[in-house]
Amino acid sequence: MDKKIAVIGTGNMGKAIIQGLVSHSNDSLNSITASTRTDQEAQNIQEEFGINVFTNNQLAAKNSDIIILAVKPYLLEEVITEIIPIISQHTLIISIAAGFTIGQAEELLGGNQPFIRAMPNLAAQVGESMTGIVENSSCSDTDINDAIIIFNAIGRTEMVTEDLLHAVIGVSGSSPTLVFMLIQAMADSGVANGLTREQSLKLATQMVKGCATYLEQSDTHPEKLKDNVCTPGGTSIQMVLEAEKQNYRHTIQSAIQAGIDKSKELSK
Ligand SMILES: NC(=O)C1=CN([C@@H]2O[C@H](COP(=O)(O)OP(=O)(O)OC[C@H]3O[C@@H](n4cnc5c(N)ncnc54)[C@H](OP(=O)(O)O)[C@@H]3O)[C@@H](O)[C@H]2O)C=CC1
Numbered sequence: 266m267d268k269k270i271a272v273i274g275t276g277n278m279g280k281a282i283i284q285g286l287v288s289h290s291n292d293s294l295n296s297i298t299a300s301t302r303t304d305q306e307a308q309n310i311q312e313e314f315g316i317n318v319f320t321n322n323q324l325a326a327k328n329s330d331i332i333i334l335a336v337k338p339y340l341l342e343e344v345i346t347e348i349i350p351i352i353s354q355h356t357l358i359i360s361i362a363a364g365f366t367i368g369q370a371e372e373l374l375g376g377n378q379p380f381i382r383a384m385p386n387l388a389a390q391v392g393e394s395m396t397g398i399v400e401n402s403s404c405s406d407t408d409i410n411d412a413i414i415i416f417n418a419i420g421r422t423e424m425v426t427e428d429l430l431h432a433v434i435g436v437s438g439s440s441p442t443l444v445f446m447l448i449q450a451m452a453d454s455g456v457a458n459g460l461t462r463e464q465s466l467k468l469a470t471q472m473v474k475g476c477a478t479y480l481e482q483s484d485t486h487p488e489k490l491k492d493n494v495c496t497p498g499g500t501s502i503q504m505v506l507e508a509e510k511q512n513y514r515h516t517i518q519s520a521i522q523a524g525i526d527k528s529k530e531l532s533k
């Protein structure tokens with residue numbers, strides 16, 4: 266992609282996006298810039314990725330074709346207001362913040378500015394994000410395509426409508442929390458039964474990774490795969506019965522619904 270891209274904010278997500286862009290870029294790294302809050306972090310990112318990093322958002326974003334906002338949601342209004350003087354009417358602005366709507370962005374930027382909301386997840390750190398993408402009506406096909414290329418560089422993408430972005434946050438944006446908690450809980454059980462913490466985490470992590478890969482590659486319904494694990498009269502079906510008794514699926518669904526409800530509340 267022959268575009269100048271600026272990433273504002275170099276924390277968990279900004280850094281992962283830079284990593285993806287740098288590793289997928291055939292162009293000069295001069296086309297990627299970033300900004301962050303402290304001189305020390307700017308120096309760290311500059312050294313790690315070989316790109317220009319500023320502590321001034323206007324300097325980083327100046328002359329950019331695409332600006333990716335990767336700051337915490339409460340800073341978005343401030344950062345957008347800061348960059349408005351240096352963007353053109355064609356600059357594509359992308360936000361990855363939860364709860365910051367296209368309507369809120371258009372109030373600040375005006376309705377004619379191309380604006381995209383994207384919802385990636387923390388697996389972007391290893392190029393395995395799942396990112397939901399929604400565009401405003403001022404985006405061209407090229408803008409949408411550019412966003413898809415950017416987020417494909419950190420994993421996979423799915424175009425959705427804005428009303429469905431709440432569900433995306435619940436199912437793939439915030440849910441890494443539940444998976445990490447699941448792995449931690451499983452590892453605790455292993456430790457309680459004599460495995461070392463290291464062994465137990467290794468077992469649980471590889472199991473989750475293997476199941477995700479198998480599910481994806483087998484093209485089989487997860488319920489069928491669950492049944493395939495269960496030997497009649499064996500250990501697995503006992504775990505299934507106990508999990509059902511403890512409302513295992515409902516617990517997960519309630520947790521995800523709480524995230525979706527919070528996303529809706531934040532978007533009001
Ligand atoms: N974490 C996640 O799993 C996901 C997060 N998101 C969204 O991504 C966004 C960023 O989250 P995350 O990466 O976790 O947050 P982080 O706190 O890790 O990163 C934010 C970065 O912005 C920097 N920063 C702070 N103030 C400014 C400023 N005024 N100008 C430029 N940079 C600044 C911070 O520096 P410093 O640390 O020095 O303050 C930090 O490097 C949020 O809006 C969140 O909703 C979306 C999907 C998943």
Ligand SMILES: O=C(O)[C@@H]1CCC=N1
Pocket residue numbers: 362363434438439
């Ligand atoms: O917790 C949050 O609000 C952000 C959005 C998705 C993941 N983290």
